[in-house]
Every structure is written in structure tokens, then in C-alpha cells.
Amino acid sequence: MAAVLRMSADIIRPAANYNDDVPSYILHNPRYYPHFKDCIGAIDGTHVKALVPKSEQPNDSKREGLKHDLTKFPDGESAGRLNHKEIVVSTDEMEVLRLPLSASQKGKLISAGYTSIASISSTSPSHLALELKVSEDEALEILKNVSDGSRLKRTSSSLTVLNGAQSAWDMLQEEETTRVHITTSCADLDSILGGGISCKEVTEIGGVPGIGKTQLGIQLAVNVQIPYDYGGVGGKAIYIDTEGSFMAERALQIAEACSHDMAEYSRLYHKGPQACEVKTMQPKDFLENILYFRVCSYTEQIALTNYLDEFIKDHKDVKVLIIDSITFHFRQDFDDMALRTRVLGGIALNLMKLARKFGVAVVLLNQVTTKYSDGSFHLALALGDSWSHASTNRIILHWNGDERYAYIDKSPSLRSASAPYSVTPKGIRNSSSNNKRIKHI
Amino acid sequence: MGALNYLTVENASIDADFVQFCASHGIFSVEDFLVHDVYVLVASAEKLSNSDRLKQGINQMLSIIETWHQPWVSGQVLLEDREQNKHCLSTGCKSFDMLLQGGLRVGHVTEFVGPSSSGKTQVCFQVASNVAIKLGSVVFIDSGNSFSPTRIKQIVTRISGSVETWVHGILQQAMRNIECHAVFDVYALLNVLQQLKSSLESQAGYKVRLIIVDSVSSLIAPILGGSNAQGHALIASVGYLLKKLADRHNIAVLVTNHMVSGEGGTLKPALGESWKNIPHVRLQFSRDHATNIYGVYILKHPYMASGGSANFTIP
Numbered sequence: 029m030a031a032v033l034r035m036s037a038d039i040i041r042p043a044a045n046y047n048d049d050v051p052s053y054i055l056h057n058p059r060y061y062p063h064f065k066d067c068i069g070a071i072d073g074t075h076v077k078a079l080v081p082k083s084e085q086p087n088d089s090k091r092e093g094l095k096h097d098l099t100k101f102p103d104g105e106s107a108g109r110l111n112h113k114e115i116v117v118s119t120d121e122m123e124v125l126r127l128p129l130s131a132s133q134k135g136k137l138i139s140a141g142y143t144s145i146a147s148i149s150s151t152s153p154s155h156l157a158l159e160l161k162v163s164e165d166e167a168l169e170i171l172k173n174v175s176d177g178s179r180l181k182r183t184s185s186s187l188t189v190l191n192g193a194q195s196a197w198d199m200l201q202e203e204e205t206t207r208v209h210i211t212t213s214c215a216d217l218d219s220i221l222g223g224g225i226s227c228k229e230v231t232e233i234g235g236v237p238g239i240g241k242t243q244l245g246i247q248l249a250v251n252v253q254i255p256y257d258y259g260g261v262g263g264k265a266i267y268i269d270t271e272g273s274f275m276a277e278r279a280l281q282i283a284e285a286c287s288h289d290m291a292e293y294s295r296l297y298h299k300g301p302q303a304c305e306v307k308t309m310q311p312k313d314f315l316e317n318i319l320y321f322r323v324c325s326y327t328e329q330i331a332l333t334n335y336l337d338e339f340i341k342d343h344k345d346v347k348v349l350i351i352d353s354i355t356f357h358f359r360q361d362f363d364d365m366a367l368r369t370r371v372l373g374g375i376a377l378n379l380m381k382l383a384r385k386f387g388v389a390v391v392l393l394n395q396v397t398t399k400y401s402d403g404s405f406h407l408a409l410a411l412g413d414s415w416s417h418a419s420t421n422r423i424i425l426h427w428n429g430d431e432r433y434a435y436i437d438k439s440p441s442l443r444s445a446s447a448p449y450s451v452t453p454k455g456i457r458n459s460s461s462n463n464k465r466i467k468h469i
Numbered sequence: 470m471g472a473l474n475y476l477t478v479e480n481a482s483i484d485a486d487f488v489q490f491c492a493s494h495g496i497f498s499v500e501d502f503l504v505h506d507v508y509v510l511v512a513s514a515e516k517l518s519n520s521d522r523l524k525q526g527i528n529q530m531l532s533i534i535e536t537w538h539q540p541w542v543s544g545q546v547l548l549e550d551r552e553q554n555k556h557c558l559s560t561g562c563k564s565f566d567m568l569l570q571g572g573l574r575v576g577h578v579t580e581f582v583g584p585s586s587s588g589k590t591q592v593c594f595q596v597a598s599n600v601a602i603k604l605g606s607v608v609f610i611d612s613g614n615s616f617s618p619t620r621i622k623q624i625v626t627r628i629s630g631s632v633e634t635w636v637h638g639i640l641q642q643a644m645r646n647i648e649c650h651a652v653f654d655v656y657a658l659l660n661v662l663q664q665l666k667s668s669l670e671s672q673a674g675y676k677v678r679l680i681i682v683d684s685v686s687s688l689i690a691p692i693l694g695g696s697n698a699q700g701h702a703l704i705a706s707v708g709y710l711l712k713k714l715a716d717r718h719n720i721a722v723l724v725t726n727h728m729v730s731g732e733g734g735t736l737k738p739a740l741g742e743s744w745k746n747i748p749h750v751r752l753q754f755s756r757d758h759a760t761n762i763y764g765v766y767i768l769k770h771p772y773m774a775s776g777g778s779a780n781f782t783i784p
Contacts, residue, residue, distance in 0.1 A: 128656045131699050140498075193608075196601075197644035200618035229614050366694050369729075373691035380614055381653040414739065416585030417687050417727045420614045438586035440594070441617035444761075 030276035127173055136160045137170070148174050210252050210261055210348060210389055212244065213286075214456050216447035217434055221423075224251075227261065227347060227389040230379055230418070232354075234394035234409040235425030239432060240451045241393045242273045244425075245350045247456045248391060249318045250282050252348040253309065258290055263347025264317040266340075268332065270356040274320065283314035285454035319343070326357035330371060333378050340386050349382065353393040355410045369414045376418030383420075392419060431459060486519060487526035502530060551576075554719045558679060560592070561599035561628060568765065568779040569750075573679075576715050577771075578708075578722040578747065582738040583754030588763040589725045590615050591783045592754075593681050596723065598624040601646040602639060605678035609649045610661060612687050616649045627784065655688045655703050662710045669718045677720055680711070684725040686739045693740065701743045708747035724748065738768075 127134070140159045142148045148156070148171065157167035209223035218224050225231050225248060235241050249267050254260025267274060287309055294308065323329050340346050354375075362368045383390045399408040407426065409416070416422075422438040428448075435446035448459035494510065496502050507527065514523040557571030566572045573579050573596065581589040597607045598621055609616055622640065629639045652658045668675050685707065693700035715722045726744075731737035738744075738751070751768040766778040 131697060134699075193648040193650045195645050196609075196616075196618050196621050196647035196649060197641055199616075199649060200622055200644060203618055370691050370694055373687060376687065377612070377653045377691060380612065384614055384651050384653075413584060413727065413729050413736065414690060417613060417684055422586070440590050440615040441620040 030280075129170060129173055133160075133162075133166075133170060136162065208261075208387075210248055211254070211259070212449075212456055213247055213251060214447075214449040214458050216458055217449050217456075220434075220436060220442070220445040220447045222442055225348075225389050225391060226421075228383055228387050229420040230376075230383050230390040230392065231421045231423065232392045232394055232409065232419035233423045233425065234396055236396055236407070236427070239425040239427065240449075240456065241425065242352055243278075243451050244456055245352045245391065245393055246274070246279050246282055248348055248389075249350055250279065250286050250314050250455070252389075253314055253317050254286070254290065255309070258293055261347050263345050264319060264343065266319045266321070266336070266346055266349045268321045268323055268329075268349070268351045270323045270329065270351070271353055272322070273352060276315070279315060279318065280311055281453065282455040283311040286314065287311050319346070323357070326362075326371070329354075329357055330375060333375050336382060337378075337385075340382065340388065344386075346386070346388060348389045348391065349379075350391045351393065353395055355395045359395070359410060369412070372411060372415055372418065376415070379418075380420075396424075484522075484526075487523060490514070490517070490523055490526075499530075499534070503534065507531070558596070558600055558604060558721050560596045562592070562595060562781050564779040564781045565592070565765065568767070568777055570773065573721045573723065574750075575678075575719050575721045577749040578711050578715055578724065579750040579752065580738075580748035581723065581725045581752055581754060582728060582768065583756075584728050584736060587754040587756040588783055589754055590683055593683055593723060593725065594621055594624055595783075597621070597647055597679065597681060598628055598643065600679045601625070601643040602629055605676055606646045606648065607679045607681065608665060608677055609647055610658060610680070610682045611649055611651050612653060612658075612682075612684060614651065615683065616651075618644070621647065652688065655692065655707065658682070658685075658688055659703075659706060659710065662707075662714065666710070666714055666718075669714070677718070680714065680720055680722045682711075682722075682724045684727060686726045689740060689744075704740065704743050704747070708744070712747070 129137075137148065137160065142151075142159075151159075153164055153167045153171055156171065157164045160167065160170075208227045209218075209221070209225065210227065211218055211224040212221070233241055233244060245267070249265035252261055252263050252265050255262045291308060321332060323332055336349070340349075358368055358372065379390050379392070382388055395410045396407045397410045399406060407424070409422070409424070416438075419438075420440065421436070421442065424435050424437050426433055426435065431448050432450060433446050433448050436442055436444055449456055450459045451457075491497070491502065494505065494513070496505055510527060511524060514520045514527065517523060555574060555576040557569070557574050559566050559572040560569070581592065583589050593609075594617075597609055601607050602625060621644065625640050625643050629643075650661050652661060665677070665680070669677065689700065689704055689707070692703065711722050711724070714720055727739050728736040729739045738753075748769075750770050753766045753768050755764045755766070756762075757764070762780050762782055764778055764780050767773060767775045769775055
């Protein structure tokens with residue numbers, strides 16, 4: 029299986045005339061043609077591998093609208109409705125502006141004179157359809173959006189705490205009782221992280237090539253599966269590989285070491301009647317629980333991030349999502365920097381939402397670049413300043429002499445500290461040098 | 470506002486004839502009515518048979534419109550309001566309070582700008598804890614999963630002293646006063662603010678003293694720019710809601726923003742020109758990595774000179 033994985037890039041190819049003709053349903057629909065004539069289909073949640081030959085990659089701004097819509101409107105329906113009309117904002121409360129409708133729908137509502145939610149909800153769908161010159165279905169959809177919004181307003185009036193909020197006290201109780209950390213197998217690193225990589229947060233790990241980012245990623249994918257009885261979280265892992273650096277044999281090696289460690293632990297700590305109930309995990313069980321995606325372009329990356337919401341809903345026991353690396357497809361050949369910032373911002377928010385909603389630890393592996401500031405060069409993570417707020421915690425891996433160190437660069441709750449670690453045949457382990465120490469900065 | 474027919478339901482003098490009369494002048498909505506010259510309308514109404522009814526309708530429209538705009542207030546009223554209602558909320562950090570001449574002012578939108586890891590979220594936690602212990606409830610709107618209850622607990626324990634038994638009661642009370650919302654797109658933010666506004670208007674007992682939005686830039690950046698003008702419209706919407714909440718309900722609003730690179734390699738605040746004028750007070754944060762001292766610098770303030778700065782540490 030591992031061998032097939034490696035050869036997949038060569039042996040699995042789409043059929044020769046996969047995307048030659050314009051699909052008939054686009055050709056004959058005046059709404060889609062000629063805007064979508066190069067489209068090969070609609071993204072409805074299935075993983076579609078879409079590769080555009082380099083010569084045809086877009087370098088004009090007309091396609092920009094489509095890319096923008098990929099992040100905001102994953103359903104094919106509203107993706108086509110781009111509107112370049114200016115929206116005149118009056119000085120009064122433009123409540124319509126705040127509804128999650130597409131820009132063209134809002135434009136139509138405003139030009140027909142509907143600027144407040146109350147005026148829309150008092151019309152009937154057929155009347156609305158006539159006024160806006162849209163189909164009845166669309167008018168019904170608009171009214172549904174409006175009524176959802178106004179329903180929220182009515183129900184909240186009876187509560188002292190707003191809908192969807194939690195008080196800090198409740199959150200504290202929750203945090204203290206549930207186990208939310210994934211160990212990294214290196215005791216020093218775990219101690220500066222407060223137990224390990226925390227679920228419900230997005231952690232970004234960056235470093236120079238060769239420092240061990242992929243190794244750490246694979247280690248986490250294995251460690252997340254440690255059952256609850258052994259001190260782990262007992263979940264599955266999703267590994268999204270953009271560079272092709274995932275090695276199934278290395279994962280097997282790490283899994284074997286982990287399984288061996290678990291057997292040792294069980295022998296020492298699980299005695300008597302407990303011993304029979306605790307199950308042992310075989311190395312290949314570990315590999316079965318790592319769900320692997322290979323991504324070859326940034327469009328695929330965006331599509332996959334949008335799709336993950338559904339995927340994790342179906343696979344509720346996923347506890348860690350590793351993206352290795354998030355930068356690769358965004359660094360080269362991206363002409364429009366403003367677009368890159370917007371797209372990355374959208375991806376960041378999506379990942380934050382996934383982390384919060386499903387309690388998944390999202391780990392992003394990033395590359396480094398040099399930055400010149402305050403008169404000196406220093407290493408900083410790639411993707412720029414605007415990406416820096418996309419993660420909750422940030423860890424930078426670097427060399428110090430011939431030792432590998434991990435340093436916490438940004439965290440809302442952890443102190444700045446650095447700890448040494450090493451990469452061994454068994455995976456990530458404590459550094460074995462005699463004069464190591466944890467530095468609190 | 471909106472279509473004229475909507476008004477016919479409530480007002481007797483704005484009947485079908487009136488609507489038809491307006492339609493004959495090309496007036497279909499209240500906005501059209503406002504734009505049209507009233508004298509011309511009255512003059513043409515004179516010529517028709519039911520001119521009295523029509524003129525009554527016009528007057529009714531004008532009086533309805535009168536009720537919709539903000540009333541004129543005199544400077545005296547504003548001054549009294551400022552002295553009685555718009556106090557300063559102490560941030561819990563002495564040098565910060567001195568720089569701002571008392572702290573965060575109620576009724577103002579204050580913005581913390583700074584590069585990554587320069588202490589913005591930490592100071593937000595500090596202010597939230599301080600207000601929650603002493604003054605009232607706090608709404609924390611978090612877009613980056615950075616709200617950490619354990620850190621808040623540490624800060625509250627530090628502020629309220631170290632007497633063990635006494636602290637626990639205060640801790641629970643203070644943490645109950647902080648509500649945290651996780652929002653991941655700008656529409657959710659608008660929803661939360663709208664809900665907050667309607668709860669404040671309808672319930673007398675519900676009082677909020679501080680709203681923190683961390684960070685507003687990560688919510689708006691994905692939709693700003695490109696060929697769509699929607700991003701700018703949404704910035705204006707968010708800014709308007711925040712300012713209205715701050716002024717009407719005597720709340721201090723705090724937002725955080727990050728920085729992007731500008732000309733010549735220097736950093737400038739994100740979100741560009743359209744956001745620049747929305748916050749009343751803009752403070753820039755910086756951090757000296759070597760000594761771990763944080764600095765704050767005034768970029769913009771309504772009545773203090775910009776350029777003032779202060780240093781502080783975060784224990």
C-alpha cells in the first residue's frame with residue numbers, strides 16, 4: 029500500500045480528454061455561459077482534483093471573482109452571481125446589508141426600496157419575486173434568511189446571556205475537567221506547552237528545512253491515537269500533504285515505537301484485572317487511523333478546507349488535523365498578493381471554526397523566510413504579517429549549535445519558553461545531551 | 470423605510486390614491502420622496518381634484534420622516550452627558566492609565582494595533598479582568614480561539630490579591646461577568662452585535678460595560694478588496710454598530726487590529742483607509758524581544774496629542 033501511495037502521482041491520471049469540452053449543462057444555460065465556460069463542474073463537497081496547465085494559469089483579474097467565491101460561497105448556486113454594481117450606503121440603518129445574502133441579491137433589494145428587515149418580512153414571496161425580478165424559489169430563500177435573522181432577535185430578549193455565548197467561568201470548568209492535550213512524546217516540549225498540543229486551538233509550527241517539522245507532524249498523527257487509558261485522546265488523524273513529504277514507512281516505524289512504549293507502560297502500570305481490559309494497538313492499526321489527503325495546488329487546498337467541515341461531521345472521532353505545509357502552494361507563482369492575503373484569511377477563519385466546532389487540534393506546518401527589521405536579519409515564518417494572526421499559538425523550531433530547539437513565539441496562555449528535543453529512529457523524543465535545560469524567557 | 474406601500478398599512482392619509490399620485494411623479498419609495506422637491510409636489514397636488522387629501526398625505530409623510538432622524542442636541546446636553554455617563558474604565562496597569570488620562574473612555578471605540586505577539590490580546594485580557602472584577606459585565610468576541618480561561622483566572626487572582634478563601638468568591642463572580650463569543654465571519658459578528666443591541670434596548674437590568682472584539686481585522690480581511698465593494702460597506706456597518714452601542718448604552722469598545730507592510734518596509738495598520746477613521750483612539754503596540762518590555766504609542770486621539778508613549782510589562 030505504501031508503495032502504491034508513492035507511485036500514485038505517476039500511475040493515476042485523469043482520462044485524456046477529461047476537460048476538453050464545455051459540459052452541456054453549462055453551455056445551454058444562459059446564467060452560466062459564457063462566465064463558466066472553462067468550468068469542469070461544480071464543487072458540491074466531493075474532492076475534485078483540478079489541475080490547470082501552467083500556461084493557462086490566470087494572470088488577469090477577471091478570474092479573481094471566481095477564486096474569491098470559492099472561499100465564501102462553496103455552493104455552486106451563488107458562485108456565479110457577481111455584481112459590480114455600487115452599493116449606495118445611506119446614513120440610516122441598512123439592515124439589509126447585514127444579511128448573509130449574495131451581493132447581487134442585496135443590490136436588487138436596495139434598488140427596489142427594501143432597506144430594513146421589517147419591510148421585507150411583510151411581503152409575500154410572489155410579490156417579492158415580482159419586485160426583484162427573480163424566481164420564486166430565490167425570493168423564498170431570501171425570506172428564509174430574513175426570518176432566521178429576525179428569529180434570533182426575538183428569542184434573545186428573554187436571556188441575560190446572549191445566544192451562543194459561554195461565560196468564562198463555565199469555560200474554565202470545562203477546560204479543567206476534559207483532557208485536551210495531545211502529547212508530542214518529548215517531555216520537555218510537553219511541559220512548555222502545558223501538556224502537549226491543545227485541541228480546540230490552531231497551532232502553527234515553523235522552522236528551517238530539515239529541523240523536523242514533518243517528523244513532528246507524523247508523531248502527532250500517531251500520538252493522537254493513544255487510547256484514553258494510556259493518557260491519550262484516542263482519536264483519528266487527518267494528514268493533508270501538500271509537499272509530498274509524508275513517508276508511510278516512517279509512520280510505520282514511529283507507530284511501532286509507540287506501540288512498544290504502550291506495551292511497556294501497560295506492563296508497569298496496568299496490573300490485575302485491569303490488564304485484560306486494556307487493549308493493545310498494533311502498528312498497522314495506527315496507520316489505518318491516519319486519513320491522508322494529497323493536495324497539488326492552492327485551489328485544491330481551498331476546496332479541501334471547505335470540504336473538511338462535512339468530512340469531520342461524518343468522522344466524529346478525528347482529533348487532529350495536520351497540514352504539511354500550508355505555505356507550499358502559496359509561496360511561488362502567486363502574482364496577486366492582495367488576493368493571496370484574502371484567500372489565506374478565509375482559510376484561516378475556516379480552520380479556526382473547525383478547531384472550535386469539533387474540538388480538533390489543527391496543526392499547521394510552515395516554512396521560514398528571513399526578515400530585515402531593527403537593523404538585523406532574523407527568521408520569521410513565511411506568508412507575511414497578515415498570516416500571523418491566523419494561528420492561536422506559534423512555535424518556531426530552530427538550531428542552537430547542534431541541538432534542535434522549539435521556542436514558543438506567540439500564545440495567549442503559555443509563557444514564552446524554549447525547550448530542546450531530538451529526532452530519533454523512534455520519533456520525536458527528549459534531547460539526550462547532558463547540559464540541556466528549559467529556558468523561560 | 471422602503472416601499473411606500475409599507476406605510477399605507479399604518480397611516481390613513483397615505484392611501485392608494487396618494488401612492489398613485491406619487492407613482493405618477495416617479496416616487497416609489499421613501500428615499501425617492503426625500504429626493505424629490507416637496508414644493509413641486511405640492512404645486513402639482515393643487516391642480517388635482519383631491520388636493521386636500523394629497524396635501525394631508527404629504528404632511529403626514531414629512532412628519533413620519535421627522536421621527537426617524539436623530540434629534541438635535543445642544544453642547545450643554547452633550548457636556549452633561551459626558552460628565553455623568555462617560556467615565557473612564559481603568560485598565561489595571563498604571564502606566565497605561567496615565568497615558569490615557571484615566572483609562573479607556575466609555576463611548577469611545579479604542580483600537581489596539583500592533584505586529585504579532587506584541588501584547589494586544591494580553592492587555593485585552595487584563596482590561597477585561599479588571600472591569601469584570603470591579604465594574605460590570607464584559608462581552609469578549611473572539612475570532613481566533615485565543616480566549617483562554619486559565620489565563621484570565623491567573624490575571625484575576627493576581628489583581629484581587631492572594632488571600633485564598635476570599636479570592637475564590639471573587640474569581641467566580643468575575644468570571645461569570647465575562648461572556649465569550651466565538652465568531653468566524655463578519656456576518657456572525659454583526660449578528661452578535663445586533664443581538665446585544667436589542668437585549669440592551671429591551672432589558673433594563675442587562676448592563677454591559679466593555680465590548681472587546683479580538684480581532685476585527687481577521688474577520689474583515691478576507692472580504693476586503695477585489696472587485697467587490699461589499700468589504701467597505703461591511704466595515705462601515707461594523708463601525709456604525711460599534712459606535713452606536715458605545716454612545717447610546719455607555720459602553721467602552723475595544724478592537725484589535727494587526728499590521729501589514731507599507732511603503733519603505735515600515736509597518737502600517739491593516740484594513741486601510743476606510744477603517745482608519747472609525748476608531749476614536751488608536752494605540753500602537755510594540756515589543757522589545759530582548760528585554761520583554763512592551764511599549765504603547767498614541768497614533769490618534771480626539772483630544773490628546775499623538776506621540777505620547779508608555780512602557781509596561783506583562784507579568
